[in-house]
Amino acid sequence: MKTTSVLVTLCLYVLIEADRHEKIMCKPQSGFQLSRCDPTLSWNSDEYPITCLKTSAKDNFSNEEIRRLKRQMKSIQEEWEDMKSMLAEMRGERGTESDCARQGGLVRLEKCYTVPHLSSSYTTDYDEAAAECAKEGASLAEIHDRAQQDDLHKFALTKMPAGHAYVFVWVGMTYNPQSSMLLYKSGKEIRSSRLKWRPSNNPSTEQLHKNLSMMVNNHTSDFGLINQGKFPFLHGGICEKEI
Known part of the structure; x- marks a missing residue:
């Protein structure tokens, strides 16, 4: 229980500090079991029972924001196709x-x-x-x-x-x-x-x-x-x- 508490505290600290720079995500490092960790963490140790990873760009947006961006991209694409059709029509009418x-x-x-x-x-x-x-x-x-x-x-x-x-x-x-x-x-x-x-x-x-x-x-x-x-x-x- 103590180990879990320490890990949570460490993650919270890292997240708070990371807010000043970039968002990151903490999870248990592969091969470690929180229930069997040494309750005392040594800051000089080469390995820790957690790994901190950058969040992907996708994680920084809600599903609704992603859907909204997709709708905007589709609208821009449709406008571009309309513009190409109009230019082609104008070229057909006038030419060079x-x-x-x-x-x-x-x-x-x-x-x-x-x-x-x-x-x-x-x-x-x-x-x-x-x-x-x-x-x-x-x-x-x-x-x-x-x-x-x-x-x-x-x-x-x-x-x-x-x-x-x-x-x-x-x-x-x-x-x-x-x-x-x-x-x-x-x-x-x-x-x-x-x-x-x-x-x-x-x-x-x-x-x-x-x-x-x-x-x-x-x-x-x-x-x-x-x-x-x-x-x-x-x-x-x-x-x-x-x-």
Whole structure:
């Protein structure tokens, strides 16, 4: 009993002193039995019937604190994943000039123009061409002036299937046959005469011919815009996205 009392007293003393530095834990040393210890402890002895060990970091926290920290870590991880998704989405919407070059695109006035799919046959209607652009975070290209039209025509020539002298590609703005105005997604309107139309009775005055395509032709005298409905099948579309 006396030995046990001394050991308890010693542990309490060590714990009190350790509070000034770090918390420790006392337990009987392996191989010793408290009931058979010498009641008199010699401070000069090489061995004592107790061992003092550091407590682990886990022991310094309650179970509730550990659960709270785990919840916080999970919340931080979820926020990080959301941020990565947002950055990836933003990158998909805007991209960079190097991204555009890797896609074989044309960089012009802070926009990237691509032709994601140009078929050798008539397989793509207006909605399908728009969907192809959307896969790249883009939309069908809108043409605002003759200089841009000439640049896009030259670019599309480099994408033509082998053996083809010309193709027809969808573009994004629409045409009003009544007012002869071109309408853009921004709501802006311009005179259709500012752009080059394909010769042979274009633009059409048919009221349902509001969607636009462009003929791309190796013979540069025979190329330009064509207004028609949404459902004719063409070779593909020209896409644009900001960079």
